[in-house]
Amino acid sequence: MFLFIPVLVIVGISFVDGINNITCISTPGQKNTSTILTNLRREMRNAGIGIYVVFSDDEHGSEYTQPYDKRRDWITGFRGSSGIAIISLRTAALWTDSRYFSQAEEELDCANWLLMRHGNENVPSPFIWLVTEAQQTAWSLGTTTVFTSSAWWSLANTALQAIGKQLQPVDDLVGRIWPSNERPKASQKPIVKHDIKYAGQSVTQKLLRTTTELQRFDATVTIISALDEIAWQFNLRGADIPYNPFFKSYAIIYTNYIIHQPKLFVNLAQINRTMYPVGVRVFNYSTFWSHLNETVNNSTIEKILVSAQASQAILNLIPYDKLILPLFNSPIERIKAQKNSIERKGMRDCQIRDAVARMKHIGWIEQQLNNNIPINETQSVDRLLYYQKQQVRFKFPSFHAISASGDRAALVHYSSQPATARPITKNQIYLLDAGSQYLDCTTDITRTHHFGIPKDLEKRAYTRVLQGVLAIADAVFPTGTYGRSLDYLGRMYLYRDGMTFGHGIGHGIGHFLSVHEGPHRIGSEYNEYEEPLTDGVFISDEPGFYKPGDFGIRIENDVEVVLAHKSIYDKRQFLRFDTITFVPYERSLIDVTLLTNTQLDAINKYHAKVAQILEPLLKDDEAALNALRSRTKKIHSQSVTTTTELSNKAFISISSPSLITFVFIFYYA
Ligand SMILES: *[C@@H]1O[C@H](CO)[C@@H](O)[C@H](O)[C@H]1NC(C)=O
Numbered sequence: 001m002f003l004f005i006p007v008l009v010i011v012g013i014s015f016v017d018g019i020n021n022i023t024c025i026s027t028p029g030q031k032n033t034s035t036i037l038t039n040l041r042r043e044m045r046n047a048g049i050g051i052y053v054v055f056s057d058d059e060h061g062s063e064y065t066q067p068y069d070k071r072r073d074w075i076t077g078f079r080g081s082s083g084i085a086i087i088s089l090r091t092a093a094l095w096t097d098s099r100y101f102s103q104a105e106e107e108l109d110c111a112n113w114l115l116m117r118h119g120n121e122n123v124p125s126p127f128i129w130l131v132t133e134a135q136q137t138a139w140s141l142g143t144t145t146v147f148t149s150s151a152w153w154s155l156a157n158t159a160l161q162a163i164g165k166q167l168q169p170v171d172d173l174v175g176r177i178w179p180s181n182e183r184p185k186a187s188q189k190p191i192v193k194h195d196i197k198y199a200g201q202s203v204t205q206k207l208l209r210t211t212t213e214l215q216r217f218d219a220t221v222t223i224i225s226a227l228d229e230i231a232w233q234f235n236l237r238g239a240d241i242p243y244n245p246f247f248k249s250y251a252i253i254y255t256n257y258i259i260h261q262p263k264l265f266v267n268l269a270q271i272n273r274t275m276y277p278v279g280v281r282v283f284n285y286s287t288f289w290s291h292l293n294e295t296v297n298n299s300t301i302e303k304i305l306v307s308a309q310a311s312q313a314i315l316n317l318i319p320y321d322k323l324i325l326p327l328f329n330s331p332i333e334r335i336k337a338q339k340n341s342i343e344r345k346g347m348r349d350c351q352i353r354d355a356v357a358r359m360k361h362i363g364w365i366e367q368q369l370n371n372n373i374p375i376n377e378t379q380s381v382d383r384l385l386y387y388q389k390q391q392v393r394f395k396f397p398s399f400h401a402i403s404a405s406g407d408r409a410a411l412v413h414y415s416s417q418p419a420t421a422r423p424i425t426k427n428q429i430y431l432l433d434a435g436s437q438y439l440d441c442t443t444d445i446t447r448t449h450h451f452g453i454p455k456d457l458e459k460r461a462y463t464r465v466l467q468g469v470l471a472i473a474d475a476v477f478p479t480g481t482y483g484r485s486l487d488y489l490g491r492m493y494l495y496r497d498g499m500t501f502g503h504g505i506g507h508g509i510g511h512f513l514s515v516h517e518g519p520h521r522i523g524s525e526y527n528e529y530e531e532p533l534t535d536g537v538f539i540s541d542e543p544g545f546y547k548p549g550d551f552g553i554r555i556e557n558d559v560e561v562v563l564a565h566k567s568i569y570d571k572r573q574f575l576r577f578d579t580i581t582f583v584p585y586e587r588s589l590i591d592v593t594l595l596t597n598t599q600l601d602a603i604n605k606y607h608a609k610v611a612q613i614l615e616p617l618l619k620d621d622e623a624a625l626n627a628l629r630s631r632t633k634k635i636h637s638q639s640v641t642t643t644t645e646l647s648n649k650a651f652i653s654i655s656s657p658s659l660i661t662f663v664f665i666f667y668y669a
Pocket residue numbers: 021022023101117120
C-alpha cells in the first residue's frame with residue numbers, strides 16, 4: 001500500500017480572493033455536532049482563543065491512531081484518516097484531499113461544517129483560511145502542541161507573520177468536552193518483549209548503534225517520540241494502535257548511556273517488571289514532561305537532537321541554543337531501516353508464508369467463481385485473513401486491505417465495507433493490496449487479478465505496470481543514490497501509452513513495525529528528509545494505473561536493497577534490489593507483444609522460482625496448486641493470442657483535477 005498523501009500544507013502563500021467550493025449537502029445520516037461546537041467554542045473563549053485547529057494526529061505523529069485519539073472524527077463526524085479541522089467562533093471548516101471527498105460528503109456534519117476540498121481550484125489552503133479568519137477577529141488563535149507537528153506550526157506562523165499574529169499553545173480542548181461515556185477507552189494492552197531471535201540484536205547492542213550516531217552529531221541526548229522507533233530500540237511490542245504493534249511511549253536517550261541510562265516512559269499498568277529492558281530506567285508515561293523539562297534545563301546537557309517529526313510541544317520546551325539545527329530525521333529511523341542479518345532473514349522468510357496464504361486465497365476465489373458461488377470484496381479479505389492466520393508467527397494485518405472489484409480498483413484509497421461490498425466476478429478486474437504483521441517481519445503485497453477474459457486495454461495497462469515493476473527490480477545504482485532518481489524507471493513504459501499515476505513507487509517497510517517507514521522512498525518529488533538507499537533497506541516496488549470509472553491496476557512487490565559489485569574504476573560500491581515477494585503475476589493480463597525478450601525471460605524466471613518455492617508448500621491444496629500452476633507456466637513469445645497493437649501515442653486522456661503533490665505521511669503527519 002502506498003503511503004503518499006497529498007500535502008495539506010502549501011508553502012507559498014498567495015491571497016487569492018476566489019470562490020470557495022464549499023458545497024456540502026446536509027443529510028439525516030450525518031452526525032449533529034451543534035452541541036459539540038457550542039461546548040468547544042466555550043472552551044476556546046475560556047482559553048482565550050477565537051480560532052482552534054484540530055488534527056487527526058496523536059502525540060506521536062502516528063500514521064494510525066487508536067479510537068481514543070480520534071478527536072477530529074468526533075467533532076466533525078468525518079472518519080477519513082486525513083483531514084484538518086479549523087474552528088473559529090463564527091464558523092468551522094474541514095480540509096481533506098480528493099481520496100476522501102465522497103466520504104466527507106457522506107459523513108461530515110455539513111449543517112455546521114464547510115467542506116474544503118483540498119487541491120480543488122479556488123479552495124483556500126488551511127493557512128490562507130487561517131490568516132483570513134484571524135484578520136476578522138481580535139481573538140488570538142491556537143493549537144494543542146502535543147498534536148501539532150513542528151513543520152505545521154512553523155509554516156502556520158510564517159503565514160500569520162504577515163498580519164502580526166502567532167499561534168498560542170492551548171490544552172487539549174476536545175479532551176475536555178468529550179464525555180467519558182462517549183469517548184472510547186485508551187488502549188491498555190500489555191507490552192511484551194520482542195524476542196531477540198526475531199530482533200537479532202539486544203537493547204544494549206542497539207543503544208551502541210544509536211549513540212554512535214548521536215556522537216556524530218555531537219549530541220548529549222536525544223528525545224524519541226515516534227512509536228516505531230521506541231518499539232525497535234527497546235525490543236518491545238504492544239497493541240495500542242491498529243495494524244501496528246506499538247504502545248504509547250516516549251524515550252530520552254543519553255549519548256553516555258552506560259553512565260546515564262536511557263529513560264523509557266510507558267503506562268506502567270501495561271507492562272510487567274519482567275519485561276523491563278536491561279540497563280533502562282522505566283517511568284510512567286505521564287511523567288515524561290517533567291523529566292524532559294529537567295533534562296533540557298540541566299547544564300550538563302549541551303546539545304539535544306530532536307527529529308523533525310517531533311511535536312511542537314517537545315520543541316517548545318527545549319532551549320533554542322541547545323537544539324541541533326536544522327531539524328532532521330531521528331538517528332534511530334535511519335539505523336532501524338537498515339535491517340540486521342536476522343531481521344533480513346525474517347523479512348525474506350515470511351514473504352513465503354504470506355505467499356502461501358495468497359495462493360490459497362486465489363485458489364479459493366477461483367473455486368467459488370467456478371462453482372458460481374457469489375463472493376464479495378469484504379468476504380474475500382476475511383478469507384485471506386483465515387489463510388494468513390494459518391501461517392506461523394502471523395499476528396494481524398499491517399493495514400486495512402484494499403480489496404477492489406471493477407471500477408473500484410481505480411479508487412487508489414478504496415476501503416470496502418460489508419454493506420456496500422461489490423461482488424468479485426469473472427468479467428472484472430480484482431485488485432487486492434494486503435499486508436501482514438508477523439513476529440519476524442511486515443509485508444505489503446498487491447496483485448491485480450482477472451479471472452476471465454480481460455479487455456485489451458486492461459491487458460495493456462497491466463503489462464505497462466508490470467514493465468515498470470521489472471525495471472525498478474532490475475536497477476543497479478551506486479551508493480548515495482536517492483530513490484527519487486529511480487522513480488522514472490517505474491513509469492517509463494506507462495508514459496509510452498500516455499499513462500501516469502498519482503502516487504509514489506515505493507516506501508520503506510518495517511520489521512514487525514510499521515508497513516510505512518522512512519527515511520527511504522521511491523518517488524519523484526524532492527523531499528528534504530529522504531535519505532539515500534542503503535544495503536539492508538526494504539522498500540516496496542508498486543507502480544499502478546487508474547482509469548476512473550473503468551478499472552485500476554497496481555502490482556506491488558517488496559524488495560531488499562543488496563550489495564552489487566564494486567566499481568573497478570573508482571571502487572565505488574554499487575547496489576541493486578532483490579525481489580522478495582513470491583506471488584505470481586496474472587497471466588491472463590499479460591500482453592506478451594509489448595514485452596522485450598529480456599522482460600519475458602525475467603517473468604519466466606520469476607515464475608519458475610515462485611513455482612519451485614510454493615509447489616511443495618501447497619501440495620495439500622488442489623485449488624491453490626491449480627492457481628499456481630496456471631499462472632507460473634512458461635510463457636512463450638509465439639504463443640500470443642493477438643491483441644490489437646495500439647499506437648504508442650497517448651490515447652487516454654485522464655481529466656483528473658487531482659493530479660496532486662504527494663509527500664510521505666510521516667514527515668507531515
Ligand atoms: C465543487 O466541488 C464538487 C465536488 O468536487 C464539484 O462537483 C462541483 O462542480 C464544484 N463546484 C464548483 C462551483 O466548482
